[in-house]
Amino acid sequence: MxxxxxxxxxxxxxxxxxxxxxxxxxxxxxxxxxxxxxxxxxxxxxxxxxxxxxSAPKATADDLEGTIGLDCTGGLNSVDYISRLRDDRTIKTGKEESKESGMKAEYHELTRRTDRLRDLLAKYADGTLDFEPACPIALLSRQLDVMDEYALILRRRANIEHIDLGEQLIGTGILRDTKPNRENQ
The missing domain is CATH 1.10.1660 (Multidrug-efflux Transporter Regulator; Chain: A; Domain 2)
Structure with missing residues (x-):
């Protein structure tokens, strides 16, 4: 004690x-x-x-801009701020994140993860993978198909909302048309 x-x-x-x-x-x-x-x-x-x-939130440089308005005596260590952090688990920034930047970030993170999974499956097919995956390869390839389909949906939605996601890289594997087919609507 x-x-x-x-x-x-x-x-x-x-x-x-x-x-x-x-x-x-x-x-x-x-x-x-x-x-x-x-x-x-x-x-x-x-x-x-x-x-x-x-449960401590991870702060980035942009997040720290939102701490400028905090009480100078306590800052992030003040007791009043702890309950607010506990409620939403994030540090709010001074600016509102736009829908466009959120969609861009989601799309680019998805394509990054898809590329990593595609590389893993290619290495497995070549026999150069240095470990044995814990789940079946069929499940991983199905996951890749679903991720590709979701990226296509995001591109279509961005096209409808007039949001530019950047150039579609040929290496992403999503080589379908990004505009909806009039016959299938």
Whole structure:
């Protein structure tokens, strides 16, 4: 059992911050032994640190622009900001992401993953793959077909919404027409 001062030192915060967290129910679970005596179990502190570490959002340089408006005294470590991070798990930026940039990012990520899967299947067919895939090759090739079809759907949707996704690379394997066929509508 650790007293508040020892628990705060272990977490890396001040005892006063730990007391504020305890009042708001944000910090690790504690045991109250008297009116003024609060102790913490080592297992509770370890569990709280693990859950806090795995749910921490990953910030990019663009995300850090959204932290400019935070209170200067607390910043990202302020107790008020922790509950907001816990609710949505992301750091909001100052600007709204446009539908166009979201679709472009989704399409380019999809084509990148599709190319990696296509390379893996080609290496397997050549016999140069240095590991044995955990799932059947038929399932991986079916996944590639579905990913290609989804990329085609994204290109058609972008065409309808007048969003330019860039040039379609020949290496993507999606060599179908990006405009819908009038006969099949």
């Amino acid at each position: 650790l007293r508040s001062r020892e628990a705060a030192r272990m977490i890396g915060i001040s005892p006063r911050t730990l007391a504020k967290w305890r009042q708001r129910g944000v910090g690790p679970q504690c045991v109250r032994l008297g009116y003024n005596l609060v102790v913490y179990r080592l297992s509770d502190i370890d569990a709280w640190i693990r859950t806090r570490a795995c």
